Amino acid sequence: MALNGFLEFFQKGKTFRPKKPFASGTIRYSLHKQAQASLQSGINLRQVVRLPQGENLNDWLAVHVVDFFNRINLIYGTVAEYCNETTCPTMSGGSRYEYLWADGDLYKKPTALSAQKYIEHLMDWIESQINNEAVFPVSTDVPFPKNFSAISRKILTRLFRVFVHVYIHHFDRIVSIGAEAHVNACYKHFYYFVQEFEMISAKELEPLQEMTSRICKDKD
Numbered sequence: 001m002a003l004n005g006f007l008e009f010f011q012k013g014k015t016f017r018p019k020k021p022f023a024s025g026t027i028r029y030s031l032h033k034q035a036q037a038s039l040q041s042g043i044n045l046r047q048v049v050r051l052p053q054g055e056n057l058n059d060w061l062a063v064h065v066v067d068f069f070n071r072i073n074l075i076y077g078t079v080a081e082y083c084n085e086t087t088c089p090t091m092s093g094g095s096r097y098e099y100l101w102a103d104g105d106l107y108k109k110p111t112a113l114s115a116q117k118y119i120e121h122l123m124d125w126i127e128s129q130i131n132n133e134a135v136f137p138v139s140t141d142v143p144f145p146k147n148f149s150a151i152s153r154k155i156l157t158r159l160f161r162v163f164v165h166v167y168i169h170h171f172d173r174i175v176s177i178g179a180e181a182h183v184n185a186c187y188k189h190f191y192y193f194v195q196e197f198e199m200i201s202a203k204e205l206e207p208l209q210e211m212t213s214r215i216c217k218d219k220d
């Protein structure tokens, strides 16, 4: 029931940017479908994230980075109207954590932004990486760049900060639309994935450590 309400909510056009689809007939499309199918059957998420035998690690990373980007984007979309300069003047996770934005371009030095602005820059930056065919090649004839894993790490680390902000500052909204179970499932999937491939440092994971130990209990 809760999940249905959540999906309906999304279908009302709450997404604020287009999803990047995987072209049907490609390896990444079938990996994406495979990953989706194993989620629906409700099996152990800690095991689901493992690289399937014979698959290429970069393809597996790429599929998950794009999927998590889309899903976390949707989650933020559901709280976005409650996240503005007044409610969230800083990109915080409670009183102990505040993130500063730097992109080496417009913001050369780490700069304090409202959560809304920060997340807008963060999503734009990730989208530009995903749409850059030199980073996320669309054809399997084109190799992944040598730093693909480092870029994926950075993307996932930044996406994690959206979870931090949403969980700590907007969870009441998530609960009120009945999306709690869905968001927790997405978080668990994300967490097991980044742990499996060591994509996010322990220090970055700290703000949600307590909640993580409560909800991420799938057996090895």
Ligand SMILES: [Zn+2]
Pocket: 082, 083, 084, 087, 088, 115, 116, 165, 169, 170
């Ligand atoms: Zn906010």
